[in-house]
Amino acid sequence: MLFVIVLSLIIMSKTSIHRENITLLEKIIRDSYTPLQSGVSGVKYNWDGWTIAFANKKNQSRTIESLKKQNNNLVMQNQKLLEYRAEALRLRKILAFAEPKRDEYNLISARVVARNSQNWYKYLVIDQGQEAGVVKDMAVISPQGLVGRVGSVSRNSAQVILITDRETAVGAILQKTRETRGIVEGLGNSSQLRMVNIPYYSKIEKGNIVVTSGLSKVYPKGIAIGKISKVTKEPSGLLLTAQLKPMTDFDKLEEVLVIKDYFPPVEALEEDAADG
Amino acid sequence: MDRYVRIFILILLPWLAIFLQSTVFSTYSIKGTVPDLVLIFVAFFALLNRVREGTVYGFLCGLLEDLVLGRFIGMNALAKGLTAYILGKLQGNVFQENILVGAFCVFLATCINALCIFLMSLVFLPVFHVDMGLVAAIIYQIVYNIALAVPLYLWYYDSSNYGRLRHYGEF
Structure with a gap:
């Protein structure tokens, strides 16, 4: 037993958490799982498709009708937003406002092939790795909001550490007021996050949307994290703590987008112009 | 030849367990909780083999999990090695043929393993x-693990005494 303890402690001291890359042995073992995990994920994906196809036709036509209406509304909303975007860019240029903003991402789309095999860690395995240009610490998003960051990469897969992981902390602000700064922590629960270090005078209330603050090097600014569901005062009375419901439904997540790099809007505009 | 088959199965079991946990069980988890099949196999092995063998097997299974996780290597190895060691010490005091013993061992293993990982996470x-x-x-995992442990113990005990997992001298 003593031998096992000593050996474990030696290995632990050699493999600190801030490793740049995983070892060759870890890459080999992980890549041995990827083809099988992709296979199972593919079977599940097709099975879900068949199940939907054979589901009640009446419900389907009702869903199609509602989606058509929703789509029309979104198209109109999108046109308005494009107008606002152009206006914002013009104003930003006039004011020489050089702060980088979330606007143009260079994305890699990936499929979720596996999930955490243990309850202590919350992660996803995606089917894109080094070959697709994925590297450690790239931010990962879904159309709904923030998913997490790339923790480690092998040749054909990457492990995405979720924002719900107990080791994750993300700098955050309120979307509406842009004032309240805090830290969003994972609690190992896919339906709950915790925002801490909120000053007691903050105008924070249930239903507010929390976005990334952009203060870290990993997450770009303005990505939706979650919605405030409860605010409580800490015993000291100087700080508030809030419970958040994540924007992303982690249990149903099948595809994600890895942010390879992102450009400030002015750069993106110039690139668009260059492309014609 | 039988000895090599036994070793092959002993390696295959945790490998397959991790695969199932990350695919089937994680998709159909109970309130986000997945069972720890690796721990179940470690607990059974520790109960039905010698203390030293159990400890080494627990350590190696945990190491495999650490290598797949790619984070802090050694944490699961130490937790599972220690769990197997403690369970191995119970060996002479329990009736291995009783199915409830298998379930109780898995309950104990889940508690010890969780305590080890929790303390190491806080410290390291x-x-x-x-x-x-x-x-x-942890409570959900205990329930999930015990539910799986009962049918699995029937097979594991049978195989360890009369089947492919029967002990042939050395590890």
């Missing part, structure tokens, strides 16, 4: 957020 990890949800997750 720079950030580890704690709340009461952790206790709930």
Whole structure:
């Protein structure tokens, strides 16, 4: 037993958490799982498709009708937003406002092939790795909001550490007021996050949307994290703590987008112009 | 030849367990909780083999999990090695043929393993957020593990005494 303890402690001291890359042995073992995990994920994906196809036709036509209406509304909303975007860019240029903003991402789309095999860690395995240009610490998003960051990469897969992981902390602000700064922590629960270090005078209330603050090097600014569901005062009375419901439904997540790099809007505009 | 088959199965079991946990069980988890099949196999092996063998097997299974996780290598190895060691010490005091013994061992193993990982996370990890949800997750895992342990123990005990997992001298 003593031998096992000593050996474990030696290995632990050699493999600190801030490793740049995983070892060759870890890459080999992980890549041995990827083809099988992709296979199972593919079977599940097709099975879900068949199940939907054979589901009640009446419900389907009702869903199609509602989606058509929703789509029309979104198209109109999108046109308005494009107008606002152009206006914002013009104003930003006039004011020489050089702060980088979330606007143009260079994305890699990936499929979720596996999930955490243990309850202590919350992660996803995606089917894109080094070959697709994925590297450690790239931010990962879904159309709904923030998913997490790339923790480690092998040749054909990457492990995405979720924002719900107990080791994750993300700098955050309120979307509406842009004032309240805090830290969003994972609690190992896919339906709950915790925002801490909120000053007691903050105008924070249930239903507010929390976005990334952009203060870290990993997450770009303005990505939706979650919605405030409860605010409580800490015993000291100087700080508030809030419970958040994540924007992303982690249990149903099948595809994600890895942010390879992102450009400030002015750069993106110039690139668009260059492309014609 | 039978000895090599036994070793092959002993390697295959944790490998397959991790695969199932990350695919089938994680998709159909209970309140986000997945069972720890690797721990179940470690507990059974520790109960039905010598203390030293059990400890080494627990350590190696944990190491495999650590290598797949790619984070802090050694944490699961130490936790599972220690769990197997403690269970191995129970060996002479229990009736291995009783199915409830298998279930009780898995209950004990889940508690010891969770305590080890929790304490190591607090000591070694720079950030580890704690709340009461952790206790709930451990309770769910205990229930899930025991539910799987009962049928699995029937097969494991049978195989360890009369089948492919029967002991042939050395490890």
